[in-house]
Amino acid sequence: MSKILIVEDEADIAELISLHLSREGHEAICIGNGLQVMPAVLAQQPELIVLDIMLPGLDGMQIFKRLRADTRTATIPVIILTAKGQVTDKIAGLELGADDYLTKPFSPRELYLRISAVLRRVKKVTHVSEIQRGRFMLDRKNMKLFLDGSPLDLTTIEFKLLTTLMENDNAVHNRADLLRDVWGYNSDVATRTLDTHIKRLREKLGAAGDHIVTIRGTGFQFQTELAAPLPA
Amino acid sequence: MSKILIVEDEADIAELISLHLSREGHEAICIGNGLQVMPAVLAQQPELIVLDIMLPGLDGMQIFKRLRADTRTATIPVIILTAKGQVTDKIAGLELGADDYLTKPFSPRELYLRISAVLRRVKKVTHVSEIQRGRFMLDRKNMKLFLDGSPLDLTTIEFKLLTTLMENDNAVHNRADLLRDVWGYNSDVATRTLDTHIKRLREKLGAAGDHIVTIRGTGFQFQTELAAPLPA
DNA sequence: TGTCACGGTGACGAATCCGTCACATTTCAT
DNA sequence: ATGAAATGTGACGGATTCGTCACCGTGACA
Secondary structure, three states, X not given: OXXXXXXXXXXXXXXXXXXXXXXXXXXXXXXXXXXXXHHHHHHHXXXXXXXXXXXXXXXXHHHHHHHHHOOOOOOOOEEEEEEOOOOOHHHHHHHOOOOXXXXXXXXXXXXXXXXXXXXXXXXXXXXXXXXXXXXXXXXXXXXXXXXXXXXXXXXXXXXXXXXXXXXXXXXXXXXXXXXXXXXXXXXXXXXXXXXHHHHHHHHHHHHHHHHEEEEOOOEEEEOOOXXXXXXX | OOEEEEEOOOHHHHHHHHHHHHHOOOEEEEEOOOOOHHHHHHHHOOOEEEEEOOOOXXXXXXXXXXXXXXXXXXXXXXXXXEEOOOOOHHHHHHHXXXXXXXXXXXXXXXXXXXXXXXXXXXXOOOOOOEEEEOOEEEEOOOOEEXXXXXXXXXXXXXXXXXXXXXXXXXXXXXXXXXXXXXXXXXXXXOHHHHHHHHHHHHHHHHHHHHHEEEEOOOEEEEOOOOOOXXXX
């Protein structure tokens, strides 16, 4: 969850991006490309700026330069949007100062991924390809799961579901979130499908399936450390 | 130059390996197969472990499992040595977690080559879940490929194959390496299966399939930037 | 130019995967 | 205790995936 400022003149594009980002859990603020950008940045203190650089007017480049020149804003990461075919030397030179850039048309999903990448880089949160949770080890790179050191085959969906649960272990994942994270938001899969896959996962995990806990009325949870059963 | 820990009971073999490795510019440390392995690993922090798994006693397997179970050592690549004819189910199950294995007798040269291969592979591991290569963007986390910003569905194997090629783009991947990296060592898939999947990949990539280049007699290569066709 | 090995391609059958449904079981509020 | 809602479970069929094979095209080399 990060606050992101979108500087974009085309209202529909801005809205599309904004919608997508908020759906992914970010806070998106949109403003047009103009003189009011700097004040907005100072007021909002966004963690990242998406800047559409309208090349004809070069306004975007001016803004970008000013952002970099001002001590208060110089460290805010910027992702630059530019129309296709305008990846000129001007951009190429400028790009060195930007954290990333994207040419239109692009998918909102891709922008989101770039944003995630930049934020992760900036926050210095290294993304590890293996995640360890108690007896479990998830090897994302090879799509393998190890339980107590021995490998276990999962299907694509099972792996993704378990990964989602384990990334935030001991947290409650509600059904809607899980469906969105695993299947994507526009998927029309039935909510019961989730139950089926949970069941299949538990089956494959054997006794360790206990780690997947049902939160009735809400969703599911991966408990790395199981609560000890109460003594009788 | 990498620090390599050799766990081997037979002193002459250990010495042979050690000698050869140091001659090739590595730092080799030898210890016997026993309880002191884990402490040694933690103390030395080797970049790779060569583990002789004395099957009769199963000690090696215990050690290997412990290595994989411990967060501090789970990511250290391990090459397993085993006597010929002991490639049993036990090994087969275990092998999935190892990075490579070699049956005795073997030539020091071969071991060195395997070590180099593993180190090369491991060191190239980007801890970023998205990798960008020209017009392509691989999203490992979501197993998606973006071509010029639009998403493209790949199957598990296709994704893994392409990932392997793209991680070391512009390098030649020979058939044996690809088969091992994508399918695992013990897989008995025919070499032609690789061709079929290459074909399927190219198909899905459409015109951009050109980026997958055949190196006749050797293997395949992913070229991020295509060489411009010579003018007539 | 002819030969042959290597890689490209289309097809096919088996296996797996996956979404859905119906029914069973559990949980919770009343 | 009872009924409704949520979840567990087994089964089914369609879709996808995958490995293999036979045949074809092509490049390398003599």
